[in-house]
Amino acid sequence: MARERKSDVAAACRKLMKEETAGERLVRVWIWEYVLKFSSDVRLIRELMDCLALPNDVPRLKQMVLLKELSGQIGRGLVLQKTLDLLEGMREVMCDARRVADLGALVEDEVRQERKRVKGPTDGTRIAGAESDCGVAGGNGVDGGQEKDWDDLVDLITEVREEVQDEPEVESSVARKRKYKEVENKLKTFIAKAWIELGPVFLEKVEVAVVSGLYKGVTGNHLETVLSKGKAAATAVDEEALADKVVEEVANKEVVEVRAADLEKGRQGLQESVAQLEKLVKDPLPAVLERTDANGGNVSTQVPASTSGREERTAARSTRRNFLDPHPSARSHEWGDDEIAESPPTDSPSASRRVRLPPLNSAPRMSPLVEIQTANQPRGATSRGNRRRRKNHKWSEEEVETLKREVGKYGKGRWKLILQKNYDVFQDRTEVHLKDKWRNMEKYEGIREDDLD
DNA sequence: CTAGGGATAGGC
DNA sequence: GCCTATCCCTAG
Numbered sequence: 001m002a003r004e005r006k007s008d009v010a011a012a013c014r015k016l017m018k019e020e021t022a023g024e025r026l027v028r029v030w031i032w033e034y035v036l037k038f039s040s041d042v043r044l045i046r047e048l049m050d051c052l053a054l055p056n057d058v059p060r061l062k063q064m065v066l067l068k069e070l071s072g073q074i075g076r077g078l079v080l081q082k083t084l085d086l087l088e089g090m091r092e093v094m095c096d097a098r099r100v101a102d103l104g105a106l107v108e109d110e111v112r113q114e115r116k117r118v119k120g121p122t123d124g125t126r127i128a129g130a131e132s133d134c135g136v137a138g139g140n141g142v143d144g145g146q147e148k149d150w151d152d153l154v155d156l157i158t159e160v161r162e163e164v165q166d167e168p169e170v171e172s173s174v175a176r177k178r179k180y181k182e183v184e185n186k187l188k189t190f191i192a193k194a195w196i197e198l199g200p201v202f203l204e205k206v207e208v209a210v211v212s213g214l215y216k217g218v219t220g221n222h223l224e225t226v227l228s229k230g231k232a233a234a235t236a237v238d239e240e241a242l243a244d245k246v247v248e249e250v251a252n253k254e255v256v257e258v259r260a261a262d263l264e265k266g267r268q269g270l271q272e273s274v275a276q277l278e279k280l281v282k283d284p285l286p287a288v289l290e291r292t293d294a295n296g297g298n299v300s301t302q303v304p305a306s307t308s309g310r311e312e313r314t315a316a317r318s319t320r321r322n323f324l325d326p327h328p329s330a331r332s333h334e335w336g337d338d339e340i341a342e343s344p345p346t347d348s349p350s351a352s353r354r355v356r357l358p359p360l361n362s363a364p365r366m367s368p369l370v371e372i373q374t375a376n377q378p379r380g381a382t383s384r385g386n387r388r389r390r391k392n393h394k395w396s397e398e399e400v401e402t403l404k405r406e407v408g409k410y411g412k413g414r415w416k417l418i419l420q421k422n423y424d425v426f427q428d429r430t431e432v433h434l435k436d437k438w439r440n441m442e443k444y445e446g447i448r449e450d451d452l453d
Numbered sequence: 454c455t456a457g458g459g460a461t462a463g464g465c
Numbered sequence: 466g467c468c469t470a471t472c473c474c475t476a477g
Contacts, residue, residue, distance in 0.1 A: 392462055392471050416454065433472080435455065440470060 029055050033201035036064040059097035066090050070191055080161040080428045087154055149190050157183055164428050412449045
């Protein structure tokens with residue numbers, strides 16, 4: 001039943017997205033920005049994904065997703081190679097962001113043209129705040145500080161990883177553990193800084209502005225005027241500056257005293273904004289939340305990390321790849337390939353109807369890392385370079401024994417589970433590594449699952 | 454996520 | 466070269 005409703009929602013959303021205007025697309029970006037920044041509820045994010053495609057051509061959003069994934073790495077235990085891959089993804093996106101520094105202007109342009117086309121009958125589709133750049137272009141400031149942090153971090157991880165590869169047998173040494181801790185801390189700092197770099201998201205600014213009474217809202221007339229006069233860009237700067245100022249003030253002042261009247265005012269303002277948003281995009285959240293509540297907070301796609309039952313695993317299997325868990329062996333990130341790729345839930349039929357922005361990556365497909373490395377790193381300091389095959393990492397006795405034991409316990413084919421239960425032993429391995437190793441052992445050593453106790 | 458095909462590294 | 470171990474890719 002939940003399943004049917006789910007597909008209903010998804011279908012309805014697809015339909016909506018088919019007719020998505022440039023303005024609505026912006027709304028989609030705002031929603032995602034906000035959710036990615038403030039929700040740590042993976043379940044919610046997945047559900048939302050089914051209903052509202054994650055725009056895959058906005059560097060800022062990509063950065064946010066990558067940051068989420070990196071955070072997840074810390075939570076689940078570091079897999080150095082994966083961390084490096086994610087970091088490389090970050091670098092790519094950061095470069096993209098720089099390349100399209102004026103994307104905001106382009107979007108506004110699209111909005112303007114779109115408005116010209118649909119002018120008249122569709123009075124109800126006023127685009128709240130569409131003349132502001134709304135953060136699509138915001139956060140493009142990838143400055144040198146972040147690059148340096150990035151370099152340091154990658155160097156450190158590479159170094160540790162190589163150490164692990166060269167002397168896998170001392171994996172549990174105190175020094176090794178300290179190294180991992182160091183990586184983790186540095187990574188945390190990097191992530192925190194990156195979020196700061198990204199700056200406030202659009203809805204956040206609106207929220208702050210409304211609550212502090214400085215945001216007067218945008219009237220339809222105002223919008224029309226702005227758009228028709230073609231002064232969108234100029235206004236966007238003003239609004240942006242205002243919002244920034246507000247955020248800054250709020251951040252710097254001792255806690256701003258908020259009186260009841262202000263709060264009420266703010267709440268009303270937010271309610272209006274929400275109503276406007278709902279007019280534009282059918283907000284999937286209420287349905288999702290209602291469903292999760294009805295379900296006692298449980299949704300079938302949720303996988304409690306600690307469980308291991310076979311049934312649960314099957315139940316948890318999703319038709320779609322978990323976006324927080326990219327393909328284990330993927331060496332490059334899927335986003336930004338030249339095609340205008342669809343996000344998973346939005347199946348292709350609607351693709352052609354989408355408002356399209358210029359491809360972000362029309363530039364060479366080669367990893368920006370290459371340029372950077374060759375430029376900044378004299379010797380092969382970071383040996384992984386472009387897409388180099390990782391150095392063969394011989395299996396230690398302990399790893400092999402653990403693998404045998406665990407296959408005996410959980411059965412062949414539960415690679416992910418086995419890995420999760422033994423992150424400390426299988427440092428720097430993925431489930432694919434476990435699977436491959438077992439295959440070899442079967443093939444060349446004649447080991448069988450049933451030989452094990 | 455897993456299975457299986459295939460590429461590559463590295464030892465002899 | 467051949468063979469095994471390891472790594473990588475991708476269909477299902």
